[in-house]
Amino acid sequence: MGDHLARAEDFENKAEKKLSGWGLFGSKFEDAADLFDKSANSYKLAKSWDKAGSTYIKLANCNLKLESKHEAAQAYVDAAHCYKKTNINESVSCLDNAVNIFCEIGRLSMAARYLKEIAELYESEQNIEQAVVYYEKSADFYENEEVNTSANQCKQKVAQFSAQLEQYQRSIEIYEDIARQSLSNNLLKYGVKGHLLNAGICQLCKDDVIAITNALERYQDLDPTFSGTREYRLLADIAAAIDEEDVGKFTEVIKEFDSMTPLDSWKTTLLLRVKEKLKAKELEEDDLT
Amino acid sequence: MFGSKKSPLKVAKPSSVESWTNPFDSNDEGMDTKKYSSSRKTSSERALTTLGVNTNPFDDGTDANKKSSSTLYGFQSANWNKYKNDFRDSGGLENQSVQELESYAVYKAEETTNSVTNCLKIAENIREEATQTLVTLHQQGEQITRSHHVAADIDHDLTRGEKLLGSLGGLFSKTWKPKKTRAITGPVIVGDDPVRRKGNHLEQREKLGLTSAPKGQSKLRSPPQEPTNAFEKVEVEKNKQDDALSDLSDLLGELKGMAVDMGSEIERHNKALNHLYDDVDELNFRVIGANQRGRRLLGK
Structure with missing residues (x-):
């Protein structure tokens, strides 16, 4: 040495x-x-x-x-x-x-690669805001070079962190856009329901039942097979539970889904936010009566 | 965790485990799931279980530490063990009362439901992995195409270099022509690209009414009422099994489609890589020729 x-x-x-x-x-x-x-x-x-x-x-x-x-x-x-x-x-x-x-x-593809690396460094340091900025730049560069898969990976990171920062609309737009792109590709179409589920969970966080219902209808138009999936039923049942302000039903629906497909930490975090809001509403109702 | 309301799915387990560790577990899986899950528990999970800690973030946590002595239908856990042994310790099936046999039928029905549900879980996991694999394959296809584009760019640059090398010889030197065995083709999309062409095939079939969207699991549809006798309980279990098998069938159909798509994409990659190999081989041959010419010029 x-x-x-x-x-x-x-x-x-x-x-x-x-x-x-x-x-x-x-x-x-x-x-x-x-x-x-x-x-x-x-x-x-x-x-x-x-x-x-x-x-x-x-x-x-x-x-x-x-x-x-x-x-x-x-x-x-x-x-x-x-x-x-x-x-x-x-x-x-x-x-x-x-x-x-x-x-x-x-050499834009090289630039994109290192922008993504900067974003990953910020992510490892828990500096989410800066990570989002650089993932976005990287996605832009990849798109310019028509490296769509890498661009989508960066966009998904942006959506994920935006939702954590409570910028739900931005997340929704990204996930819906990726779903739309994926539908026209035989290899990517199987991931569509995952993207739509993520978008739907972000819709739930916005706490607007009408918007959720409209979104679900839009997703059905986007992908006719979506209405038959467990993901669709999860979103629809949660929307119903929110509408009825029924925390018990909300919990039951999520447990039932999770028993088949365990929810990752991102989904868990967002759904907990939804539950907190729902509980707060329920307590308000109790106070009024 | 979030207040005092009792969680709706808090159903006792057949064993006396004090709490569960799956954050959203519906906790109604009967005895048999223990066979599958207990061996996979990590030490931290075991610690949580023994401490009686409820780790479900969606649970309200009032009832977590109650010891349970009965199962979904009120059978003693000792009975379950007896059923597991197929009554070997108590004189075999022939020597059992009708009531015992009815309970045994319910136990077996539940066990079958759990097995089918586990199959469904495994199929779901496979589907998740397969989806990721398809995304990776798509990325790989893009990379092959990009590499081939770069090879075509190198061809253009090399052609310019060869022209310069040809004109460098001086007045009396023999003119140099680069040897080319074949033209560089660049990326070739093999056949009519199935990935682009069939993208919305499923949607079109749907609109034609040829394929119905797979019906969602009907676990949450409201049951007529609580089953009272063994026959009704077995019927309930059979309905659950039908639903799960229907879902499993849909999933396996989807997995088949995924496997076919993977196969055709890998085939495309193989053909694309063959073309790429031929082009790179040709480029290599020409670079060697250009280097020889350069050496000759330097040697003069």
Whole structure:
């Protein structure tokens, strides 16, 4: 380990010397870049992630001087991957730089990929608002490049987090849009009822029985097979329970569905919100009587 | 958890387990489900069970810690054990009273219902996984097409490079023509793409009235009234089994459709990959030729 560290520092010093000296036709930047690359690799072997990251940034700067933009962007990505282990903010900053360069040279699919990576970093840090922003950007880029599956994955993340942030209408629009797209594809049509269920749960959170009923009718028009599914029945029965302000029925309906298809944590969270509202209504009714 | 109202599905289990750990479990699965679930419990779940903690987020939690000694129809848990052994300990089936045999029939009916329900759960799980697999396959198809587009772009760039290499030789050098064995075709959609073509086939059949939408599970339809005698109880169980089997049939039909779609998509991928391989092979051949030309020029 110490051996790797010593070699890394040696390479870095040589590179710095090269940069401060004279070079013919920019060859000093080429030589320095080569040395910085070796130095960064040695730092990685020594598990000195911060130093490896900062060395990759120096490498990126050399590549920018040489007008090798693709290599510069890749160096920023390598720096980000090193910083990921120690400093998330630095990692995000490096990925942002990489994305900007990829956009400049027209590599939009690469830019989309790293925007998604930034979003994942924010998600791991529980910074949901920023995660949503970057997932949205990533989805946009993927759509421009017609990488629809990846775009939809990012959109689903946006919808999921938007619902958690109580931006239900936004979630509904995304899920309905994905369902609409999926219907015209033989491979994706089987997932439609899942998307419509998610949209329906978001509708329930809005606490508007008429809107829920209208949405269910719309979903039936969208996919005629939906009305025969357990997902449709779950939504319809919950809507009825909300309309009747019957917490018992609400619980029974959900338990019955969950006994067959266990609800994931996202659905559970949203349905608990619905139940809380329903209980509050019930208590209000009791107070009035 | 959310107040004092009693949860509607709080039905006692045949064993004396103090609470359940499935957040939404309907808790009316009789003895047999224990065979399936107990072995799968994690240590934390066991701990929760022994502590008598109710982990259901949708439950109101007033009744969670009551010990239960009777089942859905009021049979003793000791009786269930007797039925499990098929009366081996008490002289076999022939030596039982009519009442005992009726109770045994109810037990067997419930056991069958649980088995069918478990089959349905498994089929649902398979469907979830299959749906994910189809999405992944779709993504893979997109990636193959994109890779092929990139190969076609490389072909254009390489053609320009070959022209430059051809004109680099100088005045007296022999003109160089790149060797090409075949043209680069780029991505080919094999046949008429079934994925796009058949997308709304089901919807069209629906509108024609050829296929009825699978009827939803009718577990929640209101039963006529509480069954009183063993015969009625068995009938109720039979109805439950019919519903579950009907749902299972629909699910298996859907799974068949999924399997067919997976098969045809993988076939498409294989053909697309064959085309891609041919194009990449041709590109490789031309890159080798261009490198040789470059080396020759540098050697002069």
